[in-house]
Amino acid sequence: MANKVRIVLYDFSAEPGNNELSVREGETVTVTNQNIGGGWIEAQNSRGEVGLVPEDYLEVTTNSTAVEGMSLMTACVTPPPPGAEEDEWDDEWDDVKSSGYAESESGEGGAFQRGGAQGTAMKISLNKFPGFSKSGPELYLLAKQLVKGSQKLSIYMGEVGPVWSYPDNQLDCVVADPKKGSKMYGLKSYIEYQVTPNTTNRPVNHRYKHFDWLYERLLDKLGSAIPIPSLPDKQVTGRFEEEFIKMRMERLQGWMTRMCRHPVVSSSEVFQLFLTYKDEKDWKTGKRKAEKDETVGVMIFATIEPEAPDLDPIEVEQKCDQFSRFTKAMDDGVKEILTVGQEHWKRCTGPLPKEYQRIGKAFQNLSSVFNSSGYQGEATLTDAMTAAGKTYEEIALMVAEQPRKDLHFLMETNNEYKGLLGCFPDTLAVHKAGIEKVKEGDKLVATSKITPQEKVTMAKRVSTMSYTLQAEMNHFHSNRIYDYNRVMQLYLEEQAKFYETIAEKLRQAHAQFTTM
């Protein structure tokens, strides 16, 4: 690697006894080992101290991570050439990085908590409506005319309260078969994923940047009413290109599944375009149309028709506060699981298997000493002890491998929910702003800022917003119950299997000893 000196981006305090190195923002360190994995890098500071530092606490040095497998020319960060089609160059860069054999591991353990777009809040483009606090929800609340003949989104009263209208057949899709493509005479490469919806069963190809485009459209169009979780982190890295691609695909699949499950998202024109475009021309036409769509931001509420009586503003506020408390509490709970899970992951892949390995070695060493005794007839014992030692070495491997089989999914699900919950504060803020506006109603009428009729309309519309939020919360709850039921079952099932296998191995080792 050419350049191993890196600038520290954030302060990091080493945990004692963990072979970590404390670093301070702005300090430079020299990378001494990039192949640590788990999101860690070994580095040396100016005082000569060596230890582990989280990879993403260090400046990304593109020329040091991407030099392998491509020429330096493309590896350097170059401004996009003027007029490059659809900012392709920039987008490309993300794909290219993936083929640069990024050093860190596939995101579990150390890499889970730090950064990651999945974990950060949804970026609702509120600034699209200049001066949000004045014209945010008001744009909808005080709009003269709502929607011109566009299709309406229904909200029904279900058993659990307001619910979206769900399709009879749930949309689903499979993200698979990542293929490497290249352009610019092979200098730039990218990965194309095959996305096959269950409706057409016909695969379409998409690159990461297309997913990103879809995300931006959904956010613009639906984000004020529906939390649209961020795409899997662009920075997800894998020790090997294959691992990286596998991890990104798994997370894109998770994101797409979640989007398919949402009745409003899945039936939206832009989402349908993404899944079922017929050819390049069809895609480009659809793209342009979607980008010109003006029913975005809070105007999404204008397309919603709750089939229920208007809510009292006080009830609206209560619902909003209740959801706010719940999502905050769940956010804390999810983060606790992630923290604990990360610690557990570290132990299961670090000190614990090393200890089982040492136990295994100690048994085998003693067995080979016994073998050298020259005493007759102890082969049964020494063979059995060697087998016991090997069993503990096998257990060591099992322990180290297990988190990928169970904890991984628990972490992924909670990570997804962390991302989703991170969107709620923004969604809820839109509602709160609406509620505040309605509260000001009398004053606004008194100062002739609005008419009494407009005040009535506002209350009616904020009721629609509340039904939307409730439908969304009910959608969230039902998905949450489904997801946690599934992931907890998977986790416990795999954990039980794991302990059963260990017990079985120990029984086999036990059977090799002679009974006395």
Next chain:
Amino acid sequence: MANKVRIVLYDFSAEPGNNELSVREGETVTVTNQNIGGGWIEAQNSRGEVGLVPEDYLEVTTNSTAVEGMSLMTACVTPPPPGAEEDEWDDEWDDVKSSGYAESESGEGGAFQRGGAQGTAMKISLNKFPGFSKSGPELYLLAKQLVKGSQKLSIYMGEVGPVWSYPDNQLDCVVADPKKGSKMYGLKSYIEYQVTPNTTNRPVNHRYKHFDWLYERLLDKLGSAIPIPSLPDKQVTGRFEEEFIKMRMERLQGWMTRMCRHPVVSSSEVFQLFLTYKDEKDWKTGKRKAEKDETVGVMIFATIEPEAPDLDPIEVEQKCDQFSRFTKAMDDGVKEILTVGQEHWKRCTGPLPKEYQRIGKAFQNLSSVFNSSGYQGEATLTDAMTAAGKTYEEIALMVAEQPRKDLHFLMETNNEYKGLLGCFPDTLAVHKAGIEKVKEGDKLVATSKITPQEKVTMAKRVSTMSYTLQAEMNHFHSNRIYDYNRVMQLYLEEQAKFYETIAEKLRQAHAQFTTM
């Protein structure tokens, strides 16, 4: 506690992140918490730093450990009153200490490796023969007359080589029913153990100091030929008096069992006296007789008659070297197991259960957040998640308790062997000295230090020593095979059960979730 300042006896380097305190020999520290357990004490150094230090790295301050439960008069170290019967006062002290509620834990974990008489070498009283290098084995090798009509110890050629003559019924005994006694008007208390041999089935009572007396006699009489392991450490401490007594009794039982199993030890007069004395008078008479026994030290070899042809001195030396190599290698192997086991113990009782507990808490917390959702019909999920959380809390307890059920016995056995192996260097040194003497034979004849006949006698007698060593090694090997077979089986059986129980608990937790 009156006096909390202690002098550091040895250098100790703190393991980072373990809350330990580095100290240097000669430094003084102030004890800040004696109730840590596991062989640790919390102390503060002169720089104000506080951390854990191994208890036995600190000077023993008798007046600070024994003040509870007795008057200061007896608690102070007082020279024995002139003419105190059989040094009773001094001996008493050890027993008294046991009732002083010593602070540290029952010896596992931290206390295992450090110090402990069981781990130290046998102290053969070679200095009983003034100027050992001249008169050590020579006392026997050049003795004019060997034994006057005393009973001879036979060595036969068995399938595995020279073996002791074993009794038809193996002696065994049970150490049980510890009872507190007191004297000096209740100011001094001691513990009396009931020892019941399988031969008479009649219990006799003994205090620790009697075991110690027996040990000294066996060492004097047989120690040159037979490794006599030290008694369980006097310093074994228990957080509670009960724990201390239980631990000491367990180890006294282990020691007695080993002594019973040895044909020479178990048939010795002094050992028989210990197990079967009829009354106080019988005991005192036997005691005096044993203390006057003159067939001690190397003269034990004079009572041994191998029923096999004399060995060539070269073969004698080869055997000796072979055993030396083996015992050294086994000593290393045993110490490795002890080190690894101690680390594992620490993890199983420390960070690991804490982590399972945190996982359990995190599941339960998330479950109670879910409970607050206000969404209908998720009781099945939240109940199941709470149960899963509780399961992990149960697992935490199991993990922390498990070492006492399996690792404990593995550690105890290896600790016993560490003590036994520590005796071999001395036993082997006696043989080596004999071998050297024989090698000097020609020179000694040439300088008229010995007669040619004496040279022949020496070679014959060193052959007897070698047969003894071989019989002893074969005894050791057969016991070793038995002991390790047994302890490995116990360990693996308990480990398998442990993992099976965990798996079962996880299956039960899993079953609480609804299938989808």
